[in-house]
Amino acid sequence: MRKLLRIILPIGLVALSIMIVIGLANRAKSQRPEQKEETDPAMLVEVIPVERVSLNLSVFSQGSVRPRTETTVVAEVSGKIVEVSPHFVAGGFFRKDEVLLQIDPSDYEAALKRAEANLASRKAQYADQKARSEQAMKDWINLGRQGEPSDLTLRKPQLAEALANVQAAEAELQKAQRDLQRTKIKGSYDGLVRSKQADVGQYVAPGTPVAVTFAIDTAEVRLPLTATDLSFLDLPSVTNSSDTSLPPVTLRSETAGMSGEWAGQIIRTEGVIDEKSRVTYAVAQVVDPYGVLGLSQQDELRMGTFVRAEIKGRRVDDVVMLPRSYLNSDNTVMIANSNNELEIRPVAVIRAEPRRVYIGGGIESGERVVTTQLDAPIAGSRLTIRGEEETAPDAEAETVEAQASSGDEHRTGDHMAH
Numbered sequence: 001m002r003k004l005l006r007i008i009l010p011i012g013l014v015a016l017s018i019m020i021v022i023g024l025a026n027r028a029k030s031q032r033p034e035q036k037e038e039t040d041p042a043m044l045v046e047v048i049p050v051e052r053v054s055l056n057l058s059v060f061s062q063g064s065v066r067p068r069t070e071t072t073v074v075a076e077v078s079g080k081i082v083e084v085s086p087h088f089v090a091g092g093f094f095r096k097d098e099v100l101l102q103i104d105p106s107d108y109e110a111a112l113k114r115a116e117a118n119l120a121s122r123k124a125q126y127a128d129q130k131a132r133s134e135q136a137m138k139d140w141i142n143l144g145r146q147g148e149p150s151d152l153t154l155r156k157p158q159l160a161e162a163l164a165n166v167q168a169a170e171a172e173l174q175k176a177q178r179d180l181q182r183t184k185i186k187g188s189y190d191g192l193v194r195s196k197q198a199d200v201g202q203y204v205a206p207g208t209p210v211a212v213t214f215a216i217d218t219a220e221v222r223l224p225l226t227a228t229d230l231s232f233l234d235l236p237s238v239t240n241s242s243d244t245s246l247p248p249v250t251l252r253s254e255t256a257g258m259s260g261e262w263a264g265q266i267i268r269t270e271g272v273i274d275e276k277s278r279v280t281y282a283v284a285q286v287v288d289p290y291g292v293l294g295l296s297q298q299d300e301l302r303m304g305t306f307v308r309a310e311i312k313g314r315r316v317d318d319v320v321m322l323p324r325s326y327l328n329s330d331n332t333v334m335i336a337n338s339n340n341e342l343e344i345r346p347v348a349v350i351r352a353e354p355r356r357v358y359i360g361g362g363i364e365s366g367e368r369v370v371t372t373q374l375d376a377p378i379a380g381s382r383l384t385i386r387g388e389e390e391t392a393p394d395a396e397a398e399t400v401e402a403q404a405s406s407g408d409e410h411r412t413g414d415h416m417a418h
Contacts, residue, residue, distance in 0.1 A: 042382040047368035057313035061223035067214035075204040079103040101185040115176040119169035126162035219289035334370035
């Protein structure tokens with residue numbers, strides 16, 4: 001009997017183990033969720049709707065502010081400087097005809113008096129010769145002489161010499177007056193002293209530089225423009241002085257963390273193409289850059305300031321404007337179509353700027369441009385638009401609920417069996 005048990009008992013244990021394993025496998029199989037067909041996941045992206053508009057294109061350039069008129073002031077007479085204006089300092093503003101320097105006028109006042117005295121003497125000599133000539137004519141008539149008297153009889157050579165002496169004396173007087181006036185060096189315009197090269201007590205000779213000044217009524221900026229830039233602008237004609245088309249320009253600058261903005265106009269082009277850079281220079285003008293003449297309410301714009309210019313260009317109609325980063329290098333943009341699928345669409349670029357791009361064709365109003373950067377965009381890829389709500393399908397929800405109910409039933413049956 002024991003021998004029989006030794007044989008039957010192991011076989012029974014093995015059979016029981018097999019049955020337990022099969023039962024557990026069937027139970028696990030019954031609880032395994034239904035496998036879904038695998039699909040490619042949708043990419044989460046952001047989009048912006050576009051609109052076709054009409055606008056004026058802008059052309060960008062840059063340059064430095066410079067004065068319209070700059071002058072090296074020199075002495076026209078010699079002498080010692082005896083007085084200077086308090087405005088005659090580097091950076092000092094002065095008005096037109098204001099006396100900046102006074103050269104010692106003593107010698108020139110004396111020269112003026114000598115010229116006046118000489119002129120008076122010459123006029124007296126001329127009057128004497130004229131009286132003698134008239135008396136000679138009377139004597140000729142009173143003596144009853146026939147014919148015309150000779151020039152020598154009428155003292156015409158002496159009269160002509162006296163008249164020439166008067167004219168020479170008048171010229172000397174005018175020169176003496178001008179020399180005296182030139183002892184006062186005046187401003188030729190409302191301006192600013194850039195640099196001072198002479199001061200009180202210094203002796204100057206004709207031609208000695210005493211200062212460098214510039215006018216402050218207007219400032220100018222030379223702006224280089226390429227041939228492409230010129231195609232988007234209506235600039236003043238070089239040959240037609242009556243051309244009144246003056247494109248507005250906005251100048252901007254940042255210095256030491258401070259930013260400024262000024263309004264101006266393109267007043268002319270220089271009419272030549274630079275042989276090295278192949279650019280044409282347009283000149284922008286800003287009125288009353290320092291704001292001291294009361295002609296402008298803008299902030300101070302100092303000479304030498306480096307500015308960036310935005311020139312108002314020609315008007316274009318029915319275009320789409322996008323940030324430059326949304327345009328691919330091959331002139332395509334990514335579109336999310338009505339089925340939320342990715343399209344890579346070629347577009348017609350009218351103008352590309354550093355920050356913006358203007359598109360003429362290839363995209364319509366209301367279409368959505370993908371703004372998210374994709375590493376490897378593939379046309380036809382499924383997209384999920386950020387901000388749009390996603391709802392799980394009803395069938396999937398029912399499957400999840402059925403699985404939960406099935407698990408509860410199995411757990412209740414096990415408990416009752418125990």
